[in-house]
Amino acid sequence: MKRSTLAEFLGPIVALVIIVGVVAVTTPNFLATANFQNIALQAAVLSIVAIGSTVVILTGGIDLSPGSMIALITMALAAMIKLDGWGLMLAIPAALAIGGALGAVNGFLVAYLRIPAFIVTLAGLSALKGIALTIGGGTPIVSLSPNLETLFYGQVLGIPLPFIYVLVLYALAVFTLNHTKFGREIYAIGGNEAAARLSGIKVKRVRLLAFVIAGVCAGIGGVLLAARLNSGSPNYGTLIELQAIAAAVVGGASLAGGRGHVFNTLIGVLIITVVQNGLNLNAVSPAVQSIAIGLIILLAVTLDLWRGHLSRILRAQFTRTPALATPAKGL
Amino acid sequence: MTVHAQRAVPLWSLQDICKGFPGVQANNHIDIDLPAGEIHGLLGENGCGKSTLIKILSGVQQPDSGRILHNGREVTFDGPGAARREGIATVYQEFSLIPHLTVAENISMGRHPRRRGGLMVDWRAVTAEAQRILGQLGLEIDPAARVTDLSVAEQQLVEIAKALSQDATLLILDEPTTALGQEEIVALHRLLRRMKESGVGILYISHRLDEVVELVDSFTVLKDGRVVSAAGQTRLDVDEIVTRMIGSDISEHFPKEDNTRDEVVLTVRGARTAHRVADVSFDLRRGEVLGLGGVIGSGRTEIARAVFGADRLLAGEVTLDGRRLRLRGPADAIAAGIALVPENRKTEGLFFNFAAGPNITMAHLRGVTRGPLFDHRREDRVCVDYIDDLAITPSARTKLVNLISGGNQQKVLIARWLFSDSRIVILDEPTQGIDVGAKLAVYRLINDLTRAGKSVILISSAHNELIAMSDRIAIVKHGRVTDIRPAHEVSPTDLVSATEAAHHDIAAVAAVQKSEVLS
Ligand SMILES: Nc1ncnc2c1ncn2[C@@H]1O[C@H](COP(=O)(O)OP(=O)(O)OP(=O)(O)O)[C@@H](O)[C@H]1O
Numbered sequence: 001m002k003r004s005t006l007a008e009f010l011g012p013i014v015a016l017v018i019i020v021g022v023v024a025v026t027t028p029n030f031l032a033t034a035n036f037q038n039i040a041l042q043a044a045v046l047s048i049v050a051i052g053s054t055v056v057i058l059t060g061g062i063d064l065s066p067g068s069m070i071a072l073i074t075m076a077l078a079a080m081i082k083l084d085g086w087g088l089m090l091a092i093p094a095a096l097a098i099g100g101a102l103g104a105v106n107g108f109l110v111a112y113l114r115i116p117a118f119i120v121t122l123a124g125l126s127a128l129k130g131i132a133l134t135i136g137g138g139t140p141i142v143s144l145s146p147n148l149e150t151l152f153y154g155q156v157l158g159i160p161l162p163f164i165y166v167l168v169l170y171a172l173a174v175f176t177l178n179h180t181k182f183g184r185e186i187y188a189i190g191g192n193e194a195a196a197r198l199s200g201i202k203v204k205r206v207r208l209l210a211f212v213i214a215g216v217c218a219g220i221g222g223v224l225l226a227a228r229l230n231s232g233s234p235n236y237g238t239l240i241e242l243q244a245i246a247a248a249v250v251g252g253a254s255l256a257g258g259r260g261h262v263f264n265t266l267i268g269v270l271i272i273t274v275v276q277n278g279l280n281l282n283a284v285s286p287a288v289q290s291i292a293i294g295l296i297i298l299l300a301v302t303l304d305l306w307r308g309h310l311s312r313i314l315r316a317q318f319t320r321t322p323a324l325a326t327p328a329k330g331l
Numbered sequence: 332m333t334v335h336a337q338r339a340v341p342l343w344s345l346q347d348i349c350k351g352f353p354g355v356q357a358n359n360h361i362d363i364d365l366p367a368g369e370i371h372g373l374l375g376e377n378g379c380g381k382s383t384l385i386k387i388l389s390g391v392q393q394p395d396s397g398r399i400l401h402n403g404r405e406v407t408f409d410g411p412g413a414a415r416r417e418g419i420a421t422v423y424q425e426f427s428l429i430p431h432l433t434v435a436e437n438i439s440m441g442r443h444p445r446r447r448g449g450l451m452v453d454w455r456a457v458t459a460e461a462q463r464i465l466g467q468l469g470l471e472i473d474p475a476a477r478v479t480d481l482s483v484a485e486q487q488l489v490e491i492a493k494a495l496s497q498d499a500t501l502l503i504l505d506e507p508t509t510a511l512g513q514e515e516i517v518a519l520h521r522l523l524r525r526m527k528e529s530g531v532g533i534l535y536i537s538h539r540l541d542e543v544v545e546l547v548d549s550f551t552v553l554k555d556g557r558v559v560s561a562a563g564q565t566r567l568d569v570d571e572i573v574t575r576m577i578g579s580d581i582s583e584h585f586p587k588e589d590n591t592r593d594e595v596v597l598t599v600r601g602a603r604t605a606h607r608v609a610d611v612s613f614d615l616r617r618g619e620v621l622g623l624g625g626v627i628g629s630g631r632t633e634i635a636r637a638v639f640g641a642d643r644l645l646a647g648e649v650t651l652d653g654r655r656l657r658l659r660g661p662a663d664a665i666a667a668g669i670a671l672v673p674e675n676r677k678t679e680g681l682f683f684n685f686a687a688g689p690n691i692t693m694a695h696l697r698g699v700t701r702g703p704l705f706d707h708r709r710e711d712r713v714c715v716d717y718i719d720d721l722a723i724t725p726s727a728r729t730k731l732v733n734l735i736s737g738g739n740q741q742k743v744l745i746a747r748w749l750f751s752d753s754r755i756v757i758l759d760e761p762t763q764g765i766d767v768g769a770k771l772a773v774y775r776l777i778n779d780l781t782r783a784g785k786s787v788i789l790i791s792s793a794h795n796e797l798i799a800m801s802d803r804i805a806i807v808k809h810g811r812v813t814d815i816r817p818a819h820e821v822s823p824t825d826l827v828s829a830t831e832a833a834h835h836d837i838a839a840v841a842a843v844q845k846s847e848v849l850s
């Protein structure tokens with residue numbers, strides 16, 4: 001998309017600031033440095049998975065499979081390390097490749113066989129979980145390798161490694177989506193697929209690649225989760241796909257495709273994580289937390305739908321001569 | 332109420348309507364009276380506020396100030412439903428049909444006949460109603476066909492049928508004929524005159540001025556959101572309207588240049604596709620404009636799509652400079668230097684999630700990238716250049732394209748294919764919905780292209796335009812080229828009578844489509 005105006009970023013950021021403020025006031029331990037680190041670490045895996053979800057959503061698709069993909073990948077990684085005795089230098093790239101390959105399968109079915117993304121990835125959600133359960137008899141594989149743990153708990157110059165992964169990957173994603181031909185093609189397909197084809201864009205290939213990106217992101221997320229818990233389990237990653245989609249939507253991406261910003265997805269991840277963290281610290285039950293996340297999604301989408309309307313009301317209130325008002329976009 | 336009272340008070344009346352959008356005052360103190368039994372023309376350049384005004388009158392948008400009077404009584408519309416209940420039926424410039432529903436379902440949308448105490452839709456009545464309306468219009472469109480399967484022209488006709496079926500007291504038509512051929516236009520006019528005689532008021536918008544002069548009883552010209560001229564019951568004259576619209580004196584003429592050279596650049600031999608193209612052969616010379624003439628449904632658009640690689644060739648070949656092209660998709664055609672400005676800008680042309688810049692560069696991203704990297708500044712410069720060249724509204728630079736007027740959208744689409752710098756430019760109804768000034772700009776562009784040694788394939792349902800701007804015209808009938816002649820030897824009646832059976836075509840197409848669906 002064309003370089004974005006400040007206004008488009010302001011909405012989610014303002015929302016994040018308000019939420020942080022509310023949680024800080026109501027929750028005693030929230031402002032502790034250790035808690036902030038905790039939030040950031042919690043958010044790391046989700047935010048990486050959400051990059052892939054956002055890319056797919058921008059093309060007008062949806063990906064429900066990352067949660068099960070992560071389960072499968074942590075199990076595969078654990079099996080390679082623990083059962084087959086592979087070194088990390090081999091096992092980690094293999095795990096990422098599995099993610100990419102599974103994404104390619106999704107993408108192939110969606111783009112070339114024209115099966116709706118919702119169906120393909122819903123099938124993936126179920127089938128991949130099943131495959132994860134067949135590895136190592138379906139029981140978690142623990143105590144993988146101390147070196148693997150370092151990947152998550154290590155620091156460079158005092159900065160925890162997961163921060164660095166997230167920053168680098170988001171920088172890469174923002175750059176790709178806003179400053180490369182491929183990024184433009186992603187937005188174009190989400191905006192109008194028929195027009196994209198008639199403009200010479202190889203729609204199928206771009207769609208396939210979007211799912212490969214989502215698969216690789218799930219792969220990275222899986223490796224990090226395995227590193228964090230030093231284990232693999234068929235239960236890891238459960239429901240992360242919904243949180244990732246929620247983060248994109250809370251960040252303003254349109255499920256119809258073509259509109260949204262990957263940076264705002266990161267803000268969306270933080271909003272969701274801060275709310276969860278606040279509820280955790282206040283010892284609110286997981287059931288209520290789920291309800292809270294659901295409400296946030298509804299609120300974000302409603303606000304988005306109303307944004308144009310609200311801005312019109314505000315303008316009518318504050319400008320005497322609409323003819324002289326400058327063009328405003330977004331908020 | 333007596334007939335006499337109705338004559339004194341206009342049926343519908345707009346008073347002092349104002350409507351602003353960020354950066355533009357689209358309607359500025361507009362007054363219009365719409366008496367019963369009269370056809371009123373609403374004219375003006377692209378972006379002057381015509382569609383905005385009819386959206387206000389149809390309840391789609393609310394005015395900032397001003398009043399709408401029905402028989403002298405003030406009414407306010409909080410939505411399109413309210414306007415419809417008050418007796419207003421509208422054919423919108425941008426189609427409002429639901430693509431995956433059938434023709435019949437679309438026609439009775441929002442007011443399906445009910446049965447069993449209103450619980451269930453009476454589908455048989457829905458179909459019968461659609462059949463009656465289509466019959467009145469003399470159309471042989473199958474009420475059970477899905478709207479996506481229809482051509483643009485047929486969709487436009489269904490859109491009109493939908494409005495006609497509402498038994499309105501005021502019928503509003505916003506550029507209803509952009510996709511129609513001469514015959515359909517004549518049929519539509521006949522019907523509108525009949526409705527007017529039965530006392531319906533009609534508000535009619537069109538950029539085809541010859542058509543307007545022919546039809547309307549009175550008119551209003553808008554410029555920059557204001558009424559600059561209103562005339563009733565006088566004899567109208569195209570030149571005069573144009574002068575009032577643009578504020579200067581240019582007549583609607585065709586500045587044709589002959590730039591044809593001998594060398595043949597593109598040859599099509601025995602082309603056949605699954606979509607109407609039966610057997611098509613022609614040559615295109617360097618610097619030549621080859622017009623494709625024929626009625627709606629004859630297969631002109633589909634020929635364009637075949638040459639552009641959008642529909643796969645089942646037989647035959649396309650050669651460019653003696654080299655046979657392997658067309659697996661539009662990307663191959665574009666790489667070979669072929670461009671297509673499609674007929675349906677909304678579904679096949681524009682990206683409504685972008686402003687003008689990305690819309691213009693989309694078919695030639697290499698022109699604004701360095702390696703894999705985007706040069707946003709260069710893209711902006713390209714955008715500004717075309718805004719200047721084609722007199723596109725300057726707000727197109729920042730506004731998403733769905734917020735600029737229909738004519739400006741069309742110009743953005745043309746700009747895309749000018750920027751692609753192709754050698755063969757196919758223009759499918761390039762002047763639909765654009766004002767006289769912009770039409771002239773398109774004609775000049777055609778001259779610029781041919782002068783630079785590029786070749787043009789022109790499809791247009793405006794016969795005078797097609798004949799004047801083409802060097803040769805290929806007559807297309809049932810997916811075949813039946814005759815190719817120098818344009819000056821072709822008369823408008825040739826284009827109609829050469830292919831008299833428009834409705835048979837439509838019926839045949841519907842039949843083919845049905846068999847495709849079944850197979
Ligand atoms: N929803 C909107 N938001 C912002 N600007 C708008 C919106 N709708 C229309 N405009 C602006 O209002 C002006 C009038 O537009 P309108 O569509 O009424 O023109 P028009 O006379 O119908 O033109 P055309 O002949 O090209 O269809 C244009 O400058 C357009 O960009």
Ligand SMILES: [Mg+2]
Nearest residue numbers: 382424736737
């Ligand atoms: Mg308009």
